Amino acid sequence: MSREAYVAPTSAFNTGTTVDPGPGLTTQYICGDCNQKVLLKQGDGIRCKECGHRILYKERTKRMVQFEAR
Amino acid sequence: MAPARVSQTELDARKIVGVNAETVTNVSSTDIPGHYPGEDHEWDLEDFRNTFKVKFHKHQPFDCAFSLIGIDASIANAFRRILIAEIPTLAIEYVFVHNNTSIVQDEVLSHRLGLIPLTGNPAGLRWLQQYRKPTDEDPVGSGVQDVNTVVMKLKVECTKADNYDELNKKREDDPRLLYKHAHVYAKDLEFVVSGRQDTFFSGEANQIKPVHPDILLAKMRPGQCIDMEMHCIKGIGADHAKFSPVATASYRLLPTISITKPILGNEAKKFARCFPKGVIGLEEVSRSEAKQKGSGYEGHEGEKKAVVKNTFKDTVSRECLRHPEFEGKVKLGRVRDHFIFMVESTGQYQSDELFLESVSILKEKCASMKRGLAEYTR
C-alpha cells in the first residue's frame, strides 16, 4: 500500500521549513468539538475561536493517494 | 489374446465407491490400460462420445446444477478449479483517493470496492483484455488503455436533508431520511467511458455497473465526503478472490443406496427418517413378492417396505449405518464417474457460459501443452 512517499529532511537543523507556513501565513485546522474551521498563524494559541476547545485536528491531505483494492 | 469379456454388472460395480460407517473403499478409478490383465481400457474418443452424458437439474442465469456422467475425476476437477481460479473477470483494482473524510479508512474502503461484483455488456467484457502490471522484467507492462482499463468514479457528499429541521422536530432518527447520502451504496459508483469503450458500454443497460446496487460501502454524516476514482482491470481468481467469477463452483458424486435385505414395517419408517425427504419411499409388499421363497418377504404381503426413490437428494449422512437393526441390510456408495456440478455465478457471466468458458480454457491449456511437447521432441 503506497501512501505518499516519505521525504527525508535535507538538513538536521532544518526543522521542517516545508511544513512551517512561516510568519504571516495561516494554516487551517478543524475544531475537535464544534467542527469549525480554525485558521492559525505561527505563535497563535491552540484554541478554537468559536467554542474555545483546545483540541484541533489537521486537515486531510489534498494530495491524491493511491491504493490497491486488495 | 482377445480382450476378456466383462459383464455389465461387474463394470457397474467397479464404478461404485463404497461408503461405510468409518471407511471409504474402492476410491480410485480402475478403467485405465493395464489394470485388469487382458481387458482393453485404452481411452477411445468414439467410446467417450457414446457414453458421456450431460444432464441439467437446475438452469437459472446465475445458479445452475448439472451432471457430467462418464468422465474422469481429474477432468471434472480441472473444470472446477478453472471455474474458481482461471476465468478472467473485471474488478476494481486501483483506487485513487482524492478525498475521504468518512470514518472508513482509505485501505478498508478500497478493499470493499475491490470485492464489488461488476457487470456490463457481455460482448464488451469479452472484448476487454487482461492488463499486465509493470514488473522488474517488464517495466512498462501493457500500459493503461481503453482495452484493458475501465474507469469508475465515486463522488458523494453527505448533507442535511432539505426538510431536516422539520424531521428533527418530529424526532426522526433514521439517518437516511435526515441526511442526503448518509449511506454510500454500490449504485453510487459511476462509470466513465474512455476511448473505444462507448461502442460496447454506452447506455444504461450496457454500462459497467455493480451487479447488486444496494451493497453498503460506507456511512456518512453531514460534512463528510468521499471522492475517488477507480481503475477496473481483468484478472483471475488465482491472483485474488475478487476476480473469481463463481461463488462457488463445486461438485459431488451421485450417491447410491442399495437395500440388500428387506426392511419392513416400522423399521422401514425409521429407515426413511434416516435420509432427507424423498430419498426413501414406502411401498406395499406385493402378492408375488410374498410368494417368492427366500426373498425375505414371505408372509408379509401388504406390509410396508422401504424402497429407494431418489438418491440424488441424499446427503450421505450415514445415519442409517448407526442403527443395529439395519446392519447388513443396506449398502451406501457413490458413483465414481457421476459428477453433480453446482455453479453459482457472482453475476458477471451466466453460470452455463462460465462452464463452457472453463472447457475452452482447458482446451487451450492442452493445445499449449501439445505445442510445448512438439517443441521439446523436435
Ligand SMILES: [Zn+2]
Ligand atoms: Zn470549536
